[in-house]
Amino acid sequence: MHKIREIISEDSMRKKMEKTEIFADLHLHSTASDGILSPTDLVGACKKCGLKAICLTDHDTIKGVEEASAAAKNSEIEFAAGIELSCGIPNQDYSLHVLGLFIDPTNSQLIELLRKHENARRERAFKILSLLKGLNVNVEPLRLEFEKLTDQLLARPHIARFLLSVGAVSDFQEAFEKFLKKGAPAYVPKLALSPEKGIEAIHNAGGLAFIAHPGLDLNWEATFSKVENLPWDGIEVFYGDHDPSQTEKFRKLAERKGWLMSGGSDYHGECGKHVARLGQTGLSREKFNLLAEASKTCRKK
Numbered sequence: 503m504h505k506i507r508e509i510i511s512e513d514s515m516r517k518k519m520e521k522t523e524i525f526a527d528l529h530l531h532s533t534a535s536d537g538i539l540s541p542t543d544l545v546g547a548c549k550k551c552g553l554k555a556i557c558l559t560d561h562d563t564i565k566g567v568e569e570a571s572a573a574a575k576n577s578e579i580e581f582a583a584g585i586e587l588s589c590g591i592p593n594q595d596y597s598l599h600v601l602g603l604f605i606d607p608t609n610s611q612l613i614e615l616l617r618k619h620e621n622a623r624r625e626r627a628f629k630i631l632s633l634l635k636g637l638n639v640n641v642e643p644l645r646l647e648f649e650k651l652t653d654q655l656l657a658r659p660h661i662a663r664f665l666l667s668v669g670a671v672s673d674f675q676e677a678f679e680k681f682l683k684k685g686a687p688a689y690v691p692k693l694a695l696s697p698e699k700g701i702e703a704i705h706n707a708g709g710l711a712f713i714a715h716p717g718l719d720l721n722w723e724a725t726f727s728k729v730e731n732l733p734w735d736g737i738e739v740f741y742g743d744h745d746p747s748q749t750e751k752f753r754k755l756a757e758r759k760g761w762l763m764s765g766g767s768d769y770h771g772e773c774g775k776h777v778a779r780l781g782q783t784g785l786s787r788e789k790f791n792l793l794a795e796a797s798k799t800c801r802k803k
């Protein structure tokens with residue numbers, strides 16, 4: 503009996519440690535995509551909450567990498583370049599987010615692919631604004647802002663924040679429900695990259711490819727059946743919006759498939775989605791090292 507209690511308490515202790523000791527956050531957004539903080543400020547915020555290693559994973563861009571890398575060096579935080587690619591799944595209203603971790607940001611094929619998608623995304627943002635204008639929302643200030651932002655990725659969260667700031671909606675999510683999501687009056691579809699192509703681009707750039715936040719996918723089983731045999735390196739098991747049962751489910755899945763486990767906060771800043779969880783979700787030192795090691799062998803291939 504005593505022995506069992508000892509084991510239980512060790513086990514709960516281990517779980518507690520895993521929960522509290524976050525060494526690395528491998529899912530972060532800066533102003534290079536739809537985050538609030540500049541790459542430098544983001545690194546500062548990571549340092550402040552005690553993170554020792556980070557990976558910047560902006561949506562479909564690596565433009566923040568250079569600045570974040572320099573800031574991380576100054577802050578003595580270990581840094582890896584990353585990306586979160588939005589990939590489309592045929593016949594499904596869900597874009598599968600694919601995380602590329604430990605990528606080489608100078609890889610020319612990756613840069614070319616991103617440039618193509620950036621142009622498409624820009625066109626899409628302006629189309630959404632015209633639709634909103636047609637719905638009698640005064641989007642002119644945002645349109646002018648977008649014209650000036652030639653070097654930034656324009657995405658729906660920008661538009662959602664604008665709608666909130668002018669009182670067109672009462673909260674961030676309502677902007678999607680009322681205007682921006684599929685089926686809503688200002689919805690414009692995206693140019694979709696297939697998960698296969700996304701993984702290939704990440705592997706070409708020497709990185710590891712992970713399925714991001716599987717727990718957010720309401721049709722996960724359907725998605726999984728379509729993508730499970732692709733050459734994934736792993737899956738994002740540790741994620742702020744995963745409840746303990748989901749974490750356990752994806753942990754078991756990773757074990758069964760022989761996949762690596764990644765983790766991060768998906769921090770975008772203190773506004774909008776996934777707020778206030780920097781430093782609370784991610785990987786222990788041990789789990790981070792497993793990934794860092796795997797990335798080295800991947801690059802040698």
Ligand SMILES: [Zn+2]
Pocket residue numbers: 586599714715
């Ligand atoms: Zn995502």
Ligand SMILES: [Zn+2]
Pocket residue numbers: 529530531586768
């Ligand atoms: Zn993300």
